Amino acid sequence: RLLADLRARFHTISLVWADGGYAGRLVTWAKTVLSMTVQVVQRTDDLTGFHVVPRRWVVERTFAWISKHRRCVRDYETLPAHHEAMIHIPMIMTMSRRLARTGDW
Template identity: 40%
Template sequence: MYPTDLTDSAWQVIDQILADKRKRKYSLRAIFNALLYVTKTGCQWRQMPNDLPPWPICYYYFWKWRNDGSWERLNKTLVERRRQKANRHASPSVGVIDSQSVKNSEWGVVPKGFDGNKKVQGRKRHIVVDTLGLVLVVVVHAANQHDSPAARAVLSSLARQGYERMSKILADSAYGKNLADWAMKSFAFILEVVKVSELAGFHVLPMRWKVERTFAWMIWSRRLSKDYECGCSSHESFVYLSNINRMLKHL
């Protein structure tokens, strides 16, 4: 038993969503526990403890669920359930967008770049969260991409998730008017930008702090302390896994 292992009630939720009753040598619950262990501890696949399912099997399911969109679908379903548990509408109407530059541990992999503002060589994880701080969507890209053009891929992915009430996105001054016009024309999203320069002294920007809190929550999962993945989609999957693990504790 590990602290990351699913409780019986948490597994019932996951099992109901996955709805995969095929017989296999290693149970899906054991495999899911192993993936949560890797996410939380940050260990290498080949360094997984021997009492967990073999790492090639765990990696296979991680890869399979990454490529068929299962992580996104599972995350969306749990977001809706978590919001209902908090007496909110299942579909959020307001999102908060921001990015975080993280170092990349691998050399010779693409895409990656240098963020001149944060002085970080690596990638950016670009997220939209709801007012509870739950990750709605994540897109990972090279750190040298400016937030405003890169956000088009983020908002496009958010639109594909199917949150029917989503109408307003809160952003900082890194996102310009061109993006706001594009978001309104493409998806009817209202992009509301709050500029720090318009405020006198230090202020906690309304709602904007919630996305920063989510970035802080991510670091609790050591696999996300850096970008250890060769592919951007794998890092995105670990972000969803971290978010899923956090939501399961409140269902």
């Protein structure tokens, strides 16, 4: 459902990165139905120590930004719409601070 909404709103997006849990039928469905490429970023369990996995850091960084806000640290919300709003608010605050710092407007 999320990919279908993404395609409907932003028709120029053609590549989506996904976690290893989304491998399988979703990749072929997105390719045939939505004409969208879903690239699964796999992690390797056989490595020891810290290794950067390509594109996975983007998701982890975003989760860290959201977790800076106290209400997003725990799951207090009961309705999915409230939870979604509590994700939008920290991201709006984060992105508006970043835009204000640039001064390119």
